[in-house]
Amino acid sequence: MEPTATGQITVDATPETVYQLISDPASLAGIAEETVDCKLLDGAASATVGTRFRGVNRRGFRRWSTVSTVTDAAPGRQFAFNVASLGIPVARWDYSITPSETGCVVTESTWDRRPRWFLGLAYLATGVSDRATVNKENIARTLQRLKEKAEA
Template sequence: MDPTATGRITVDAPPERVYALISDLDSLSGLSEETVRCKVLVGSSTATVGTRFRGSNKRGFRRWSTVSTVTDAVPGREFSFNVTSLGIPVSRWSYSIAPADSGCVVTESTWDRRPRWFLAMAYVATGVADRVAVNTQNIARTLERLKAKAEA
């Protein structure tokens, strides 16, 4: 299935450095548009497959939390996790890293996994009616922050 939102950026830094920023949950929450904190529930802050973490999120005055489980953690290549809320599948997020002439190309993608009946509750919690458009904008901002941090 194709992602519901995706973005790509070229970063003038080695893939390993970029991966280290993405897979460190403290760093990842600093790059994200809506996630303000990640608290490890099982595992360590440098995530590996099976690491579970609670994401504290905010948008304007709204605040909500999710629980994520890391599904892919291949240093220098891929970092992915599945997100749930109240045990309900919400989304899948993935960062793919490919070597390039000058550093690497990072692709961030998400798949909306929410059941239809959950959409109204999600709207009340987040205030977002068009999650595809918002995630597309958020991905662009996240990738710009990642680029700036990796190239600094």
């Protein structure tokens, strides 16, 4: 299945450096467009497959939280997680890292997993009616912040 939004950027940093930034939920919250805070749950010390983390998100005056579960954690290559709200599937996010001559190429993708009946509630919580377009814009901003932080 094709992602509902995706973006790509070349980063002049090692794949390992980039992976450390995206696989640490607190660091990811510092670069992701709508996420303002992330905390590991269940006493986890790091994000490995099966680890859960709570994300606090903001768009304008609206705030909402989600719980994510790490599905892929391959250092230097891929970090992915499924997002749920109130136990309802919301999205899958994936960061793929490909080595390049000067560092790496990072591809961020998302798949909308919300059931149709949940869309109205999601709109009330987020204020977003066209999530695919907003996520494409958010991905571009997130990847630019990731590049700046990784290259600093």
